[in-house]
Amino acid sequence: MTDSPVPMELNPPLEIDKALLKKRNAAETRFKLYGLAAVLTAVLVLGLLLTSIVSKGYTAFEQTYILLDVRLDQATIDPKGTGRQEDLAAASYRGILRDALKEQFPEAESRNEKRSLYGLVGSAAEYDLRNAVLENPKLVGTTATIAVKASDDVDSYIKGFIPRDVPQSDRKIKDQELGWLDTLEADDRVIKKFNIDFFTHADSREPEEAGILGAVIGSLYTLAITLALCFPIGVLTAIYLEEFAPRNRWTDIIEVNINNLAAVPSIVFGLLGLAIFLNFFGLPRSAPLVGGMVLALMTLPTIIIASRAALKAVPPSIREAALGMGASRMQTVFHHVFPLAMPGILTGTILGMAQALGETAPLLMIGMVAFIADIPGSINDAATVLPVQIFLWADSPERGFVEKTSAAIMVLLAFLVVMNAIAVLLRKRFERRW
Structure with missing residues (x-):
């Protein structure tokens, strides 16, 4: 007894099976490649975003300071000689700081020049001076080298965000201020410190004083x-x-x-x-x-x-x-x-x-x-x-x-x-x- 023949439509040629299998495998491979490309694109975009944030933000963890020789006369700070913290805190440290800047650069004579000179330090630099005196009252009556915060513009210039090779009208720091900063840098009076105030201060109108x-x-x-x-x-x-x-x-x-x-x-x-x-x-x-x-x-x-x-x-x-x-x-x-x-x-x-x-x-x-x-x-x-x-x-x-x-x-x-x-x-x- 012989087997009955199998219809052609129920037993397709082997070549057709191989073609369909190859097509399905190719489609699966393409799908995997699409998924991998999507993941790599997401990682690339995330990397670019993080790089942009870090490149702009890491400099905030440093703060520029200017070293000044400050004359701390007892007659100005503590005329009664009590040595109490209240009397030391009540002194006019802004005037003392400005006197130190004028002694450093006596060529600043006009009102505008003095305003530019005083603008080298931050608006709260007097508090840096006051805190230094309160921490060490023995400084009263001496001439001490005190580090005070630089202004926002000076800090940005030192960090390279304000170029000097542009016309004076296109930058916030003028040529005269650049000359003073060059002198201070030549004397190693411009330094950078870790910006602890960023973590210990609240918000402020002044960027150099603002914290989180x-x-x-x-x-x-x-x-x-x-x-x-x-x-x-x-x-x-x-x-x-x-x-x-x-x-x-x-x-x-x-x-x-x-x-x-x-x-x-x-x-x-x-x-x-x-x-x-x-x-x-x-x-x-x-x-x-x-x-x-x-x-x-x-x-x-x-x-x-x-x-x-x-x-x-x-x-x-x-x-x-x-x-x-x-x-x-x-x-x-x-x-x-x-x-x-x-x-x-x-x-x-x-x-x-x-x-x-x-x-x-x-x-x-x-x-x-x-x-x-x-x-x-x-x-x-x-x-x-x-x-x-x-x-x-x-x-x-x-x-x-x-x-x-x-x-x-x-x-x-x-x-x-x-x-x-x-x-x-x-x-x-x-x-x-x-």
């Missing part, structure tokens, strides 16, 4: 309020919806609204805070208390969604085993399910807080965009936060604020990287695979 401490403290207060409000409310909401809430139309509506709130633009929460917290309840404007409440509203959906995902990831066998041993529903959730879901909950919370740290738009609506020259002492004091401080400096015309803006961005990115790294470490350290 006020914004950092404001951010810490704001995030503390945000965490205190959104973590317990968000986690308890997730536990109720995932473990206790009945499955009906009302819970479905709540879940849909939570998911929708996670996609609402952040400025909408700012408008809500302006209308409710400021206009209705009359809470203080620009305060971290209000900022934290607004950011808590914005962060709640993220924490609820992340917490529900972490609770859902716990295997049902854990619940069944606890219930089978006689545990109540409450004991099962809080003694077994919640501890096992805690790493995922913490990860989602940290990521939500990192998002809140970088927000600007909702805080602009509640007045945290105001110029704040003082470091806030409580959650009710007027304050700003680091992203808003960056926004303010980016809008300033002075050249010194350009590097301060980029440096503040570097600090903010460092905070965000640390927070995301903590989230990754928590996930890797406590994650359980079921």
Whole structure:
């Protein structure tokens, strides 16, 4: 008995199979190349962005100082000879500083020349001199070499941001000032120091005096309020919806609204805070208390969604085993399910807080965009936060604020990287695979 022949359409030639396989492999290879190209493009753009920020901002961590021989006459500083800090602090250090500059460059005689000469040092250089005297009262009655901050224009010139090979009308530092700076540099009287004031001062109208401490403290207060409000409310909401809430139309509506709130633009929460917290309840404007409440509203959906995902990831066998041993529903959730879901909950919370740290738009609506020259002492004091401080400096015309803006961005990115790294470490350290 012979086998019946197989129809040609059910047994295509081997060459056709090879052609189709080759075509599918080529399409898969192209797709992989497209994905790799997209990743490399993203990395390249990110690298260019970071390079631009670092190249503009690293110079802000240095400050130019000018060394001056200052005559600290006791008759001028402490005529009564008491040596008390109050008397030493009340002396006219501006006049002493100007006398030192005139002794260094006696050729400056006209009013305009003296104004240009005094402009070599920063507007707050007298406080550098005062602090030096207060730290070492033995300097009174002597001639000491004191380092005082250079002005913003001098600092920019020393750092290479103001070229000298352009016409005098096109640069802020004139030829006479360049001559004085050349003399000071030849005598090694122009030095650079680490700009500790950038981390210890609040905002200022003068770029050489501006710092981020006020914004950092404001951010810490704001995030503390945000965490205190959104973590317990968000986690308890997730536990109720995932473990206790009945499955009906009302819970479905709540879940849909939570998911929708996670996609609402952040400025909408700012408008809500302006209308409710400021206009209705009359809470203080620009305060971290209000900022934290607004950011808590914005962060709640993220924490609820992340917490529900972490609770859902716990295997049902854990619940069944606890219930089978006689545990109540409450004991099962809080003694077994919640501890096992805690790493995922913490990860989602940290990521939500990192998002809140970088927000600007909702805080602009509640007045945290105001110029704040003082470091806030409580959650009710007027304050700003680091992203808003960056926004303010980016809008300033002075050249010194350009590097301060980029440096503040570097600090903010460092905070965000640390927070995301903590989230990754928590996930890797406590994650359980079921």
